[in-house]
Amino acid sequence: MPTITNHLPTAELQALDAAHHFHPFTANNALATKGVRVITRADGVYLTDSEGHRILDGMAGLWCVNIGYGRKELSDAAARQMQELPFYNTFFQTTHAPAIALAAKLAELAPGDLNHVFFAGSGSEANDTNIRLVRHYWATKGMPERDVIIARRNGYHGSTVGAGSLGGMAAMHAQGGMPIPGIVHIEEPNWYAKGGDETPEAFGLSCARQLEEKIVELGAGRVAAFIGEPIQGAGGVIVPPSTYWPEIQRICDKYGVLLIADEVICGFGRTGNWFGSETFGIRPHIMTIAKGLSSGYAPIGGSIICDEIAEVVGRTEFNHGYTYSGHPVAAAVALENLRLMEDENILDHVRNVAHPYLAERWAKLAEHPLVGETKLVGLIGSIALTPDKERRGKFASDEGTVGYICREKCFANNLVMRHVGDRMVIAPPLVITPEEIDVMIERATLSLDQTYEAIRSEGLLKAA
């Protein structure tokens, strides 16, 4: 076997990848035929691939590289920690400074009485923890039958069996026996696709009231918790109508249902505040965190838990944990990432520079003949592609056909913009500058123009 480095020819790397590397969320045989793209390095908001293209990463990796690529402070923090203490567990009445410092920092940043952190290696693991936590909480309080968790269709909470069950992704549920028992789903607050003739405000209320209907149907004594992302990310950057979260909060309060805010994408500055819960006025009992926590430089996630749940669950041994819960290297990297976010006023940059600059240009994309709506909160945004702007029409082609074409045009124009069905989504690094936003918009516009031409000539510009 050759030594495998960036210096091998692309075709050789692709062949070895196809032979041995089985990719997540991928049709692997088709990818082997097409040839995978090899990313070799990255700096700021730009990726470089093995063919030397400089690609503007409009997705911050997978919604996570909030601080941008190439920050030496983070690699230094990792190297220091690896030399001092590369690993020790936090199970057996032991701890270490990185886990202590990160937990204390998160308690300081998190709103309200969210003062306790249970660490995991990822967002999926953290949501699995949350299932165990809320059920054990109610059992400890003498209500073991209070074990049902309500979530939303087209929500995303991760890909383990537990987290995938909390999520409402039909394509995921179609494989491998999900959802597990005790998890039920209500409608997502996706006005553009599902709001019909209702106003967004009325639709937001009726979606939220499905939570109340479900609680009443099951009996309040059966419902442990409700989980939702402040803004659905992987579901297509669905920004709920303004009426939605206040009504969800009211219902959770009324029935004493625990509220879990999945902040894996919305957390750490994405919406212009530390947490999406602040942006939407949500008062969660638990927040799920991962992704931007370390800006993706090290795998780490966790659950930030309120005083009451920590006290109740703390009465006995919680029979749950991960080898890498509070991993010292990942924790040191996350802590350094949060320090940079604060020292460099990244939230201020999002709120007062990047968001206002992008918002104007992003909204203007709605004038494009293919664009039905644009959404942007902080630095997370989406556009709906449509053949019929007036009626928010869907394409006659299979959902995602046009979105995929647009994504491929973006790639060809050196822009990473992802598609979810026929919505295009962005979540660039939070450090993106106005000049880089200009490049992103220029490439996005060109890609939309090319998509429009392509689908017109292929006869795909037809409404269902």
Ligand SMILES: *Cc1c(COP(=O)(O)O)cnc(C)c1O
């Ligand atoms: C990505 C994501 C997860 C899962 O995180 P992983 O680190 O991929 O396990 C959970 N919730 C939300 C909202 C996410 O976007």
